[in-house]
Amino acid sequence: MASAGDCPQAEALARSITDPAYQAKVLAAVAKGLAVTGAFRDAESLLTETETLARSITDPSRQAREFAALGTALAAAGERSQALTVLDRAEALARTAADPESRAWALVAVGQALAATGAHRRAETLADTITVPVGRARVLVTVGERWAMAGEHQQAVATLTNAADHVRTLPDPNDQERELTEVVKALASAGACRQAEILARSITHRVFDRAEGLAAVGQALAAGGERERAAALLSEAETLARTVTDPSSTLAAVGQALAACEEPERADALLSEAETLARAVTDPSDQTYGLLAVARALVACGERERAVALLADAVVVARTIADWRYQAQMLGLLGEELAAAGAWRQAEALAHTITDPADQVQVLTRLAKLVEPSWARQLIARALRMEYWKFPLHSLGVVDPSVLVAAAADVW
Secondary structure, three states: OOOOOOHHHHHHHHHOOOOHHHHHHHHHHHHHHHHHOOOHHHHHHHHHHHHHHHHOOOOHHHHHHHHHHHHHHHHHOOOHHHHHHHHHHHHHHHOOOOOHHHHHHHHHHHHHHHHHHOOHHHHHHHHOOOOOHHHHHHHHHHHHHHHHHOOOHHHHHHHHHHHHHHHOOOOOHHHHHHHHHHHHHHHHHOOOHHHHHHHHHOOOOOHHHHHHHHHHHHHHHHHOOOHHHHHHHHHHHHHHHOOOOOOHHHHHHHHHHHHHOOOHHHHHHHHHHHHHHHHHOOOHHHHHHHHHHHHHHHHHOOOHHHHHHHHHHHHHHHOOOOOHHHHHHHHHHHHHHHHHOOOHHHHHHHHOOOOOHHHHHHHHHHHHOOOOHHHHHHHHHHHHHOOOOOOOHHHHHHHOHHHHHHHHHHHO
16 A cells, blocks of 8 residues: 555555554654655654664564565565575574474464575575474475475485485474475475385375375376386376275365376366365364365366365355364365355455454455456455464565565664
């Protein structure tokens, strides 16, 4: 709103926010808008107030996570130098947190933000200081994915192998195999298909994770031209999926991989079967999850109309979930997927029915990144009213990156 020139309305909105952290960030954006219009005295006054508010936040781990979100958004907006400056501050704050668990997860946020900024080696070095093994592994997986995206496949594999070693130290086999599945997918994307396959086959407790891991490897092999080997792995993944009590989501993942491997008829048959199985589930929570998984696969396969129809049905089922918190979470995920499928108005309408602010903001800001700037500004304004600043950051960068730069430079 401030970037659109409506500074008085934006300032009034900012002052309606009770949390000092969020209020400070919105006021910084308003100050930037005032400065652009030449109202330098008013801008200076607001910046002084903003700095006071920002310094009133006393939880360093929370401050660090807020800075990490801002740094990631700045990087996405092309402001890498500013992002790294903000992340320096974020890391320093994270290390002052007294509680070891809070400190570790704050560092995870900073490490993942550093990876997103392109500071891969620094992120790896930071990961070594994280005392929670699953958090350390997640940072390394993010770094590995970023190395692969940069074309540094050898370095990606080394980092992901390190991540797998840390995951294996987790005491709970279910936690271990859940995280290993993410490493498998990242290795496959990095082109280390043989290593990814071996790792996927080491997953023995969670059969659906093993199936999804093998499907990811099969998809990567097909992309590399090894279609015969890919077909064998995908057939194995399908067989494994059928041994699961509720195989709909796993079959959907295999179907998506088959579509990517240019086997449309087989993929369509498998996705149709997955949909039928999901609809047959009696528990509304499980049915919603299954329908969501199939819809995601359909979107990935380009079948948007079919996906939107399925998501509409899933919304009806989700509203019957007894646990209000889980219901809100599932409605949020369905709204995000509707946005991804191009059903923007439906996504916005659904967002306004979600009672949990965090889940509603997730949908609004996902949608804001997809629609035209004038509409996006309205969505972001609604999101900011709910005091969940860090979610709209990426969307603000899309609408007006200068707002992010102002927040970084003027407040901190």
